Amino acid sequence: MSGADEAITGAEAIVLVALLVLGITILAYTIRTGVPPMPTSPGTRAVMLRLLPPQIDGVIYDLGSGWGGLSLAIAKRYPRNPVVGIELSPIPWLFARARLAIWRQPNLTYRRADLLNERLYDAGAILCYLMPRVMQKLAPKLDDELRPGTVVVAYSFAVNHWRPDTVAVEAESGPAPVYRYIVGDPGR
Numbered sequence: 001m002s003g004a005d006e007a008i009t010g011a012e013a014i015v016l017v018a019l020l021v022l023g024i025t026i027l028a029y030t031i032r033t034g035v036p037p038m039p040t041s042p043g044t045r046a047v048m049l050r051l052l053p054p055q056i057d058g059v060i061y062d063l064g065s066g067w068g069g070l071s072l073a074i075a076k077r078y079p080r081n082p083v084v085g086i087e088l089s090p091i092p093w094l095f096a097r098a099r100l101a102i103w104r105q106p107n108l109t110y111r112r113a114d115l116l117n118e119r120l121y122d123a124g125a126i127l128c129y130l131m132p133r134v135m136q137k138l139a140p141k142l143d144d145e146l147r148p149g150t151v152v153v154a155y156s157f158a159v160n161h162w163r164p165d166t167v168a169v170e171a172e173s174g175p176a177p178v179y180r181y182i183v184g185d186p187g188r
């Protein structure tokens with residue numbers, strides 16, 4: 001094989017640099033937030049959605065919405081509720097926004113923000129798939145801001161000091177449990 005055969009073209013170099021920038025940006029935000037943009041599987045989403053009541057009063061938040069798949073599934077299931085995905089990492093957030101520009105879902109918005117700085121007083125339901133350290137920081141905020149009756153569904157990592165009313169461990173959702181909490185529930 002000659003040297004000319006091995007040399008990469010200008011177009012290939014641009015693609016490689018673009019992929020490198022994307023990868024480094026995703027990695028940098030994973031280090032910053034402590035949570036990778038790992039999406040829930042379709043099976044996990046189905047179990048999370050099943051744990052939500054048929055009617056929800058208020059905004060449904062996907063805290064750390066990643067590539068936006070869970071938020072989109074929620075928005076389709078609850079077309080009358082505003083659904084807000086909150087995501088800090090720019091690449092997954094941009095992907096979710098771009099998909100929404102193509103396949104519109106009028107009740108869905110994606111906010112690029114730190115979920116720990118967002119006000120949740122208008123929440124009717126919260127869904128999250130985060131990591132223990134973020135859940136620890138989130139717990140006092142949920143205590144302060146959520147109204148009685150708000151449903152919280154968390155995949156894999158529980159809300160510190162709260163007692164779930166349901167823990168779903170189903171083959172469909174993968175190896176980790178899905179926790180459901182109802183704010184104001186005496187068992188909580």
Ligand SMILES: C[S@@+](CC[C@H](N)C(=O)[O-])C[C@H]1O[C@@H](n2cnc3c(N)ncnc32)[C@H](O)[C@@H]1O
Pocket residue numbers: 029033034035036037038039040062063064065066067068069070086087088089092113114115116128129130134
């Ligand atoms: C494991 S992914 C879950 C994605 C989506 N909710 C799902 O279930 O498919 C968690 C996301 O939370 C985001 N995240 C973590 N901490 C955050 C913070 N403080 N503010 C906003 N987003 C955050 C991460 O960037 C990551 O994309």
